[in-house]
Amino acid sequence: MSSSLSDLKRRNFLKWSAFSVAALTTPGLMAEELIRTPAMTEGPFYPDKMPLDTDNDLLIINDSLTPAVGEITYLGGKVLDAKGQPLRNAFVEIWQVDSKASYLHTRGENKEGRDGNFQGYGRFMTDSKGQYFFRTIKPVPYRAGRGFRTPHIHVAVSKNGQRILTTQLLINGHELNAEDGVYRQIRNPEQRKSILVDFKPLPDSKLGELAANFDIVLGKTAEENPDGTIKGGIGKSELTGGGRGPRPSRKQ
Secondary structure: OOOOHHHHHHHHHHHHHHHHHHHHHOOOHHHOOOOOOOOOOOOOOOOOOOOOOOOOOOOOOOOOOOOOOOOOEEEEEEOOOOOEEEEOOOOOEEEEEOOOOHHHHHHOOOEEOOOOOOOEEEEEEHHHHHHHHEEEEOOOOOOOOEEEEEOEEEEEEEEEOOOEEEEEEEEEEOOOOOOOOHOOOOOOOOHHHEEEEEEEEEOOOOOOOOEEEOOOOOOOOOEEEEOOOOOOOOOOOOOOOOOOOOOOOOOO
16 A cells, blocks of 8 residues: 555544544443444355455545545444443454445345445454544445345454454334344343444535444453453453354344
8 A cells, every 4th residue: 555545544543533522422421321332143144255455544545546435434433341441452344344234254245236336345453542543434225035124234353363242233212123123132122222323414514424433342251461461350241152153044
């Protein structure tokens, strides 16, 4: 990648970070208010071949000058333990369909093809405050069987090479949420609410960009040793078994 493009990405990242810290975090959140983020299915379309670029900007692949199509979204948040303490050096992955409703997967492309400029997958290591940042697009629905899956972004968190949570975030207020079978599997109403995310217009944006915050709360306290390894506590995700395991059905 050229130095000018690298500098541009660094400047953009600083802009996303500053905005996320100022506008995306939830101030004054007490430990007793934290609701555990529910574990959800990974679905069948985790990339079976990684893209050429796997950074946290899903709109631009390497040094391409052509961005992906879609509503530009700055997605950020924190990875927290059950007491609200940040988890640093956690490995956060996201993957989702492009504007044509196709996944980056050999079986995930629909009849309209795929947006070759959309990365489809990204990863980021949380900082000392547990924060992560991505630039992506607002998710769109796609056909699943006889119906549609509500728009969503898959999110996975790993630590020390082990998957500790797999979940999804949905658009708050979307009309397809109520009929979505995966969403309805969450029985706890507070946990259901915790994965509904507002996609808000970015102030002063001339491109109609959006901002979204999704804080991830793990189910057990994550105590770290000085070298960053975890002192027990966090086990394998209930639904993934720490890996990807057997593929679920197409509807997920």
